[in-house]
Amino acid sequence: MNMQQVARGWFVYELTSSAVDLGWVTMSFMIPQVLFSLWGGVLADRVSKKSILVAAQSLNAIATLIMALIILIGNVDFWDFIMFGLFNGIVLALSFPARNAFVPDLVDERLIFTAMALNTTSMNFARILAPAFSGFLIAWIAAGDTSSTFGVGIVYVVIGALYLLSAVTMLFVSKSGRAGSRETRKHPLIEILDGLKYVRTHPTVYALIILSIVPFMFGMPLNTLLPAFNEDILLGGPDDLGLLLSAMGIGAILGSLMLAASGDLKHKGTWLVVSCFGWGISTVLFGMAPNLWTAVGVLGLVGWLSSWNMSLNRGLLQVQVARHMRGRIMSIDMMSHGLMPLGVLPVSMIADAYDISTSLIASGAVFVALIGLIVLVSAPVRRLDSMMADVHRANQHREALSAAQRP
Numbered sequence: 266m267n268m269q270q271v272a273r274g275w276f277v278y279e280l281t282s283s284a285v286d287l288g289w290v291t292m293s294f295m296i297p298q299v300l301f302s303l304w305g306g307v308l309a310d311r312v313s314k315k316s317i318l319v320a321a322q323s324l325n326a327i328a329t330l331i332m333a334l335i336i337l338i339g340n341v342d343f344w345d346f347i348m349f350g351l352f353n354g355i356v357l358a359l360s361f362p363a364r365n366a367f368v369p370d371l372v373d374e375r376l377i378f379t380a381m382a383l384n385t386t387s388m389n390f391a392r393i394l395a396p397a398f399s400g401f402l403i404a405w406i407a408a409g410d411t412s413s414t415f416g417v418g419i420v421y422v423v424i425g426a427l428y429l430l431s432a433v434t435m436l437f438v439s440k441s442g443r444a445g446s447r448e449t450r451k452h453p454l455i456e457i458l459d460g461l462k463y464v465r466t467h468p469t470v471y472a473l474i475i476l477s478i479v480p481f482m483f484g485m486p487l488n489t490l491l492p493a494f495n496e497d498i499l500l501g502g503p504d505d506l507g508l509l510l511s512a513m514g515i516g517a518i519l520g521s522l523m524l525a526a527s528g529d530l531k532h533k534g535t536w537l538v539v540s541c542f543g544w545g546i547s548t549v550l551f552g553m554a555p556n557l558w559t560a561v562g563v564l565g566l567v568g569w570l571s572s573w574n575m576s577l578n579r580g581l582l583q584v585q586v587a588r589h590m591r592g593r594i595m596s597i598d599m600m601s602h603g604l605m606p607l608g609v610l611p612v613s614m615i616a617d618a619y620d621i622s623t624s625l626i627a628s629g630a631v632f633v634a635l636i637g638l639i640v641l642v643s644a645p646v647r648r649l650d651s652m653m654a655d656v657h658r659a660n661q662h663r664e665a666l667s668a669a670q671r672p
Contacts, residue, residue, distance in 0.1 A: 287492060
């Protein structure tokens with residue numbers, strides 16, 4: 266997916282020269298997350314999570330190789346990327362809740378935060394290597410010919426092969442991720458409503474999902490507009506775009522490794538809020554970056570803050586949610602991420618009307634203002650640290666009882 270971000274972003278902007286079109290391509294990927302993620306949550310609570318992930322990676326491999334063929338033939342246009350984005354988005358929406366809900370089935374509850382951080386670390390290794398490889402591969406194959414589509418097609422072939430490898434690798438995972446009991450199953454729509462009711466009646470879960478929505482709406486437009494910023498402001502090529510995305514990946518992997526190494530980090534709620542503020546401020550600073558190396562440095566900071574933010578938020582959700590509801594709650598969290606176009610499209614329109622820098626500065630400023638407002642009006646957000654202290658005491662009590670019952 267990180268390789269695809271460079272290839273797709275660079276090629277679509279070369280094709281259309283429009284930041285709004287970049288926003289529409291991103292929107293095609295995000296809309297299915299709003300429409301289908303709740304069904305993915307029900308699926309994750311009913312079916313073996315391992316089976317879901319194998320099927321998803323296999324479908325992605327087939328679709329990506331078909332897209333590669335279309336690009337290599339030379340018949341690709343803007344709408345091909347829209348259709349491919351819709352398909353990818355549907356597959357992700359139906360499988361991502363299973364991926365997140367699988368983590369507690371693989372590790373003890375006290376290790377969830379470390380596991381989430383290590384999971385983020387593995388994804389961030391891809392964020393470092395994949396964008397740079399993708400950008401340099403396109404630039405090397407094109408040899409300066411910006412109209413060449415062959416390099417982009419080869420990148421899609423590589424992505425398809427990696428999806429296949431991922432599907433095969435999942436077959437060797439020993440645990441399957443327990444499926445829900447058939448006896449307790451209800452109609453899927455009722456199970457979806459049960460998940461929504463769970464969020465409404467658990468203020469801390471609701472607060473964490475709100476704290477997840479704002480970064481995706483006003484922090485992620487930076488990722489979408491990065492190809493345009495690279496070309497219009499920094500005057501860079503695909504190799505520079507790969508460098509920028511790799512800088513974000515390096516920052517993210519350093520952040521996630523620090524979080525994993527910290528073990529039982531104190532004041533997780535405070536760190537979550539601080540990472541939100543820092544992410545928003547860094548977005549403003551990136552919009553003001555005057556050259557490539559300043560942009561690289563700021564993106565490293567963005568990567569560090571975003572990795573802490575997402576790992577802490579998902580870890581806090583995992584420990585708050587009952588096991589039988591995890592798939593559905595992860596799907597609601599993912600559906601909230603599908604609201605990203607509500608931030609991306611207005612920011613893209615500002616970019617087309619004024620310039621990319623102004624749009625990113627505005628996005629970061631709104632990000633910071635909204636987080637400040639949430640902290641002021643939401644008591645559950647302000648009580649996140651005390652909530653985690655209660656969870657920690659409950660875990661200690663449960664472990665003590667378990668130890669006392671052993672012969």
